Amino acid sequence: MQKTLTIFFLLTSLFFSSTLLAQEQRMPSGDFSKMRKMGVFKVTEIVNPLTVKLEDGRFVHLAGLNFADLNFYEPGDLSITAMHILDDFLKNKKVTLYQTKNSDHGRKNRMDHSIGHLVRTDNDVWVQGLLLSLGVARVRTTPYNPEMAKQMLRLENTARQAKSGMWNIEEHAVLSPKEAAKHIGSYQIVEGTVNSVSMRKNKLYLNFGQNWRDDFTIAISAFNLKKFTKQKLNPQQWNGKHLRVRGWIESYNGPYIDIDHPERFEALFEQKSTMKNSQQPPDKPAPKKQQNNKPRKKDPGSALPVFND
Structure with a gap:
């Protein structure tokens, strides 16, 4: 019933x-x-x-x-x-x-x-x-069908802002990095600020917490990094950036998504942060996301789709 x-x-x-x-x-x-x-x-x-x-x-x-x-x-x-x-x-x-x-x-x-x-x-x-x-x-x-991604992401974001369909149901909401651990073994959308960026064993890691051993992490192989370079994107410079990413969440030193093409990312806005490099943590934990009516600036250093929802 x-x-x-x-x-x-x-x-x-x-x-x-x-x-x-x-x-x-x-x-x-x-x-x-x-x-x-x-x-x-x-x-x-x-x-x-x-x-x-x-x-x-x-x-x-x-x-x-x-x-x-x-x-x-x-x-x-x-x-x-x-x-x-x-x-x-x-x-x-x-x-x-x-x-x-x-x-x-x-x-x-x-x-x-x-x-x-x-x-x-x-x-x-x-x-x-x-x-x-x-x-x-x-x-x-x-990776083989990314052509319509920007147009599709734009429509998805409009529906989310309007709370249409699934976007009015809590269980389908965009996750925070801390919530990602509860959804291992499923396809999800996660939104947060990159806390550190490092390259190890020919793989780039973007960590969304202060402890890479158990925080939410995104990985991009050296092979797949070439796809970003072709689009004039440099994920190694995304420390401190506020991103939305989507993919299958696995368990590897905490919740983990392996990214195989750039269209899995969205740049939301340029995050105001005192972080200058991956070695310098923020002065205090990031506050909960709040409504802000001020217009957000597009990050001039990113060619990713930018949305202000």
Whole structure:
């Protein structure tokens, strides 16, 4: 009964959200100039929140999305709600399929499903953008499909500010570094200030606490650092920076996320701090995040997406 009520309230909330989006002509569309248009196809079946079947028999995996409660044997409220949305919005509709321009990687998953973005042809609404705008999904890019990350993160942040869907449910909130330890073994979004940066055994570590042995840590291999360099990013200079990062939390000297591409990061704002290097700790523990109506400045030293939510 409780599960039914939760889904009912989610659907009701999302109905009003989608109605408002339509009234304000803000149904999400995307800029696919970095993608390759593969053709127009008819959707015949919604297999799960991440997979649809086309008329020609192929399956399409919706790139760049994560559902916080997706369990293929027992899907949660958000996943079920997403299924209802997709069924209503896509079934028997024609869509344009966009895929990465790299024909060697990123077009097929291990199940031989096509990986891509879908746009309904009759109204130009971007399917992934719709799910993010309604707050039933969050962003999860891969190294081979990062092209739409900035646009997707922008939509996710707008939904979070509006407390749409999952962003109005406490268990799906963005975590602090201290909270990360309670969520080992799951995909999460963590936000905090880098306390120290160090390079050990050909790997860069960004620590979010004063004790690297048990605090929240991000790691980037030397191989993956090259991807940051290509985008003119230097994580070695991020000490004292306030970041949002997403990924699978593992246990390795405390909660730990291994980052394999730059799109897993967002720069929130330039953190006011007295820290000058990784050896100098802050004078006192950072206070709890509070509402601040003053405009935040974009960090001029970072090319990461910047959001002020």
